[in-house]
Amino acid sequence: MLKLKVNDIDVEIEEGLTVLQACEKAGVEIPRFCYHEKLSIAGNCRMCLVEMEKSPKPIASCAMPAADGMVIKTNTPKIEKSRKGVMEFLLANHPLDCPVCDQGGECDLQDQSMFYGIDKSRFKENKRAVPDKNMGPLIRTQMTRCIHCTRCIRFATEIAGVPELGAIGRGEDMQITTYLEKSIQSELSGNVIDLCPVGALTSKPYVFEARPWELKKTESIDVMDAVGSNIRVDTYDWEVKRVLPIINEDINEEWISDKTRYACDGLLNQRLDTPFIKYNGKFEKASWEEVFKIIKSKIENTSKDKIAGFVGDLSNMESSYIFKEFFDRTLDSSNYESRSSNYYVDNSERENYIFNSSIKGIEDAGLIFLIGANPRFEATILNARIRKSFLNNNTKIISLNDVGDLTYSYEKLDGQTKTIVDIFQGRNDLSKKIISTKKPLIILGESFFKIESAKYIFDLIKNYLKKNNKISSEWNSLNKLTSDAATVGSLDLNIINHNENMFDGLNNHKYEIIYLLGQDDLKFSKKDEFIIYQGSHGDKGAEIADIILPSSAYTEQNGYFTNLEGKLQKSYKASYPPGEAKEDWQIINELAEFMNNRKLFNDKDELESSMFNFINLKRENKNLQKSNIEINNSFKNEKLLVDYKSYYFSNVIARASKTMLDCHNSKIGVKRTGTYG
Amino acid sequence: MTLRKISKEQPDNFEFTEENLNEVNKIIKKYPEGKKQSAVMSLLYLAQKQNDNWIPLSAMKYIGKLLEMPYVKVYEVATFYTMYNLTPVGKNFIQVCTTTPCMIRGAYKLVEACKEKISENENEFVKEKNCSWMEVECLGACINAPMMQINDDYYEDLDKEKTLKILDQIISGKKPEPGSYRGRLNSEPENNRKTLLDIKNA
Numbered sequence: 099m100l101k102l103k104v105n106d107i108d109v110e111i112e113e114g115l116t117v118l119q120a121c122e123k124a125g126v127e128i129p130r131f132c133y134h135e136k137l138s139i140a141g142n143c144r145m146c147l148v149e150m151e152k153s154p155k156p157i158a159s160c161a162m163p164a165a166d167g168m169v170i171k172t173n174t175p176k177i178e179k180s181r182k183g184v185m186e187f188l189l190a191n192h193p194l195d196c197p198v199c200d201q202g203g204e205c206d207l208q209d210q211s212m213f214y215g216i217d218k219s220r221f222k223e224n225k226r227a228v229p230d231k232n233m234g235p236l237i238r239t240q241m242t243r244c245i246h247c248t249r250c251i252r253f254a255t256e257i258a259g260v261p262e263l264g265a266i267g268r269g270e271d272m273q274i275t276t277y278l279e280k281s282i283q284s285e286l287s288g289n290v291i292d293l294c295p296v297g298a299l300t301s302k303p304y305v306f307e308a309r310p311w312e313l314k315k316t317e318s319i320d321v322m323d324a325v326g327s328n329i330r331v332d333t334y335d336w337e338v339k340r341v342l343p344i345i346n347e348d349i350n351e352e353w354i355s356d357k358t359r360y361a362c363d364g365l366l367n368q369r370l371d372t373p374f375i376k377y378n379g380k381f382e383k384a385s386w387e388e389v390f391k392i393i394k395s396k397i398e399n400t401s402k403d404k405i406a407g408f409v410g411d412l413s414n415m416e417s418s419y420i421f422k423e424f425f426d427r428t429l430d431s432s433n434y435e436s437r438s439s440n441y442y443v444d445n446s447e448r449e450n451y452i453f454n455s456s457i458k459g460i461e462d463a464g465l466i467f468l469i470g471a472n473p474r475f476e477a478t479i480l481n482a483r484i485r486k487s488f489l490n491n492n493t494k495i496i497s498l499n500d501v502g503d504l505t506y507s508y509e510k511l512d513g514q515t516k517t518i519v520d521i522f523q524g525r526n527d528l529s530k531k532i533i534s535t536k537k538p539l540i541i542l543g544e545s546f547f548k549i550e551s552a553k554y555i556f557d558l559i560k561n562y563l564k565k566n567n568k569i570s571s572e573w574n575s576l577n578k579l580t581s582d583a584a585t586v587g588s589l590d591l592n593i594i595n596h597n598e599n600m601f602d603g604l605n606n607h608k609y610e611i612i613y614l615l616g617q618d619d620l621k622f623s624k625k626d627e628f629i630i631y632q633g634s635h636g637d638k639g640a641e642i643a644d645i646i647l648p649s650s651a652y653t654e655q656n657g658y659f660t661n662l663e664g665k666l667q668k669s670y671k672a673s674y675p676p677g678e679a680k681e682d683w684q685i686i687n688e689l690a691e692f693m694n695n696r697k698l699f700n701d702k703d704e705l706e707s708s709m710f711n712f713i714n715l716k717r718e719n720k721n722l723q724k725s726n727i728e729i730n731n732s733f734k735n736e737k738l739l740v741d742y743k744s745y746y747f748s749n750v751i752a753r754a755s756k757t758m759l760d761c762h763n764s765k766i767g768v769k770r771t772g773t774y775g
Numbered sequence: 776m777t778l779r780k781i782s783k784e785q786p787d788n789f790e791f792t793e794e795n796l797n798e799v800n801k802i803i804k805k806y807p808e809g810k811k812q813s814a815v816m817s818l819l820y821l822a823q824k825q826n827d828n829w830i831p832l833s834a835m836k837y838i839g840k841l842l843e844m845p846y847v848k849v850y851e852v853a854t855f856y857t858m859y860n861l862t863p864v865g866k867n868f869i870q871v872c873t874t875t876p877c878m879i880r881g882a883y884k885l886v887e888a889c890k891e892k893i894s895e896n897e898n899e900f901v902k903e904k905n906c907s908w909m910e911v912e913c914l915g916a917c918i919n920a921p922m923m924q925i926n927d928d929y930y931e932d933l934d935k936e937k938t939l940k941i942l943d944q945i946i947s948g949k950k951p952e953p954g955s956y957r958g959r960l961n962s963e964p965e966n967n968r969k970t971l972l973d974i975k976n977a
């Protein structure tokens with residue numbers, strides 16, 4: 099521990115920290131532009147100058163390692179003068195266009211110039227003008243505003259792992275650009291907008307949309323992938339204008355993926371705003387009562403085993419739970435399913451389907467083995483953690499398949515399932531490595547669970563890890579990488595059919611009524627089925643539906659989501675659904691009331707407490723159903739195909755988003771990029 | 776600074792010659808293993824030499840691949856240093872020193888000569904003459920001022936006529952003798968003087 103004095107306040111800090119961090123510990127705020135906790139230190143903006151005893155000149159506190167006995171002063175006239183000087187130089191070439199700048203109101207330069215700027219300019223010469231750069235469909239550039247802090251370059255190189263941004267030229271002619279002005283090939287590129295302390299890099303879809311002080315800010319949870327990034331949803335009236343990250347060190351640090359940030363314009367398009375009934379292949383508007391009537395008569399005239407329900411990938415846990423309750427209690431049926439295809443999962447033990455090592459745990463891993471996963475597209479934020487681990491600890495990363503550029507280098511195996519069996523029967527070099535590593539990390543992607551011998555291999559892996567003490571209370575190296583936000587929650591709620599294979603039933607046209615709760619990913623050809631689609635967007639599910647019940651998207655209702663590591667988080671209502679649309683749980687509750695004259699739950703609180711009660715019981719294994727379905731438990735060698743949804747079109751909201759389409763078009767055909775490509 | 780703008784006309788391909796590749800391997804060996812990026816400046820210089828005094832984008836890409844570093848990092852280096860030319864300058868690249876000592880000794884006469892013989896403006900690549908000229912800051916040969924540099928050679932103690940003659944030869948493809956054009960050996964005193972005391976007011 100080092101002892102310092104900052105403005106006569108004594109502070110004790112750990113070794114290896116900088117003077118700036120020591121000042122922060124003492125509660126002294128230091129202005130800065132280039133310094134950022136998560137990035138390497140550049141020390142080029144000079145805004146963080148402080149006075150140090152025995153030093154004739156002020157020092158840049160962000161780049162100066164703290165040492166024992168330092169006496170730092172930050173409130174002397176000399177420091178004030180030097181900060182004013184630095185600010186004057188920064189403003190010399192900075193345009194005075196705050197009124198038309200999107201950063202206005204949340205601009206570091208604007209804020210700090212209020213404290214350190216002088217009210218007139220001594221710079222009579224022409225200001226520098228810099229041509230704007232093309233950085234793709236997400237980032238709008240106004241490079242004249244750039245103050246050369248290089249945060250964006252450091253982010254792209256270090257965190258995103260796409261060293262495409264650079265500073266070309268020198269001195270006054272220095273410019274930040276991508277290599278030959280190509281758009282950044284990263285799924286994290288939007289974060290440079292948050293990092294930019296001025297308005298040089300701003301959001302292209304959000305350009306001139308709103309001012310930050312006009313927006314209502316709601317802290318919420320993202321559903322674009324299963325990571326459960328913590329976000330802030332900014333709304334103006336009912337429109338979601340933008341989505342920003344909030345810091346959660348355990349999950350997303352301070353980054354979010356581009357899909358999380360930019361798919362929000364999909365919340366305005368393709369919305370279902372009123373109930374629809376299909377007459378002769380054409381949808382016609384209807385009232386809630388009409389559609390309920392039809393549903394009631396249809397259900398009453400159909401035997402209960404011919405009714406099936408499917409829960410989609412974006413449903414919050416309350417909706418899924420009340421859906422399940424509706425089937426259990428109102429229809430007296432258990433024909434519900436949350437998977438979208440028949441992949442293997444055993445939800446009797448929670449460790450079988452969550453990311454046990456936790457996202458933060460990736461940083462401690464000694465070896466990472468990816469089986470059937472492409473974390474870059476399936477869980478972008480998690481991939482950034484793997485990269486962090488790779489950079490900081492030089493963690494060895496092995497993938498069974500060659501899945502293209504993951505922003506770090508990794509060893510590729512042949513992609514045969516036989517190799518997995520060899521490894522986990524101790525016949526491969528890798529087997530020894532896994533045993534000898536203290537904290538190995540086995541990541542099983544969803545593609546793995548789709549192979550024929552998934553159960554056999556999964557049990558093999560689990561037993562091998564258990565035998566070698568890699569699954570213990572301290573460290574659980576078995577991880578499933580889920581890609582959809584609702585998956586873990588639905589498995590926690592046991593929304594999985596233990597009695598029959600519903601996908602066979604679908605393909606054999608066994609069901610007469612199919613109730614889709616936001617489920618758009620089912621692959622089957624419609625014949626005579628009567629399909630009820632409840633969801634927020636007119637997409638694949640609504641297309642085949644006979645009745646559409648309009649509901650709310652994730653920003654329009656409160657709801658719980660369990661992320662891939664099993665953490666329960668609540669997302670909050672930031673806006674309200676359009677037109678006649680209602681919240682998912684309300685629709686089902688009202689439908690139940692319509693059919694039986696009895697609500698399933700009196701209010702949301704009752705629903706929540708019932709749900710948590712169910713989850714707690716399941717954790718104690720009290721209400722567990724054993725699966726009655728025969729699952730193939732033999733081994734057959736095959737090539738594991740890593741198959742995942744197209745990153746920019748993975749769910750209904752993303753598919754309805756114009757921005758995502760632009761991104762997709764700008765990146766078409768680009769799979770391998772960067773240094774290691 | 777026009778030379779640091781990227782040329783619009785770019786060759787499709789660039790590769791080091793066999794000879795230069797040997798040189799490259801020698802340069803890379805100077806640095807510890809895994810640190811071969813350090814060789815980027817030497818390689819850029821080599822590429823510039825091979826490619827008529829300028830570095831095309833394909834060369835930067837080629838060097839980036841060779842040294843396993845991101846292209847943009849090579850690009851950064853190439854745009855940072857003024858002595859890397861990023862547009863064609865011709866096989867004969869003429870740099871006229873116009874810093875104070877040369878200027879006092881008549882460097883602008885040399886500039887006039889260049890304007891007459893090559894192009895009205897500096898940094899203008901004249902294709903048929905295969906050369907271009909530019910004013911530069913001190914080249915460190917003040918004692919032989921005024922002077923100019925053509926590719927790797929210094930031409931010193933010049934005046935307008937001598938410059939015109941040299942330029943004529945250059946344009947017609949000959950290589951004039953470098954060095955002092957007043958018959959001095961390197962920068963020794965004229966008329967076989969051994970010290971400045973021999974004749975006053977030298």
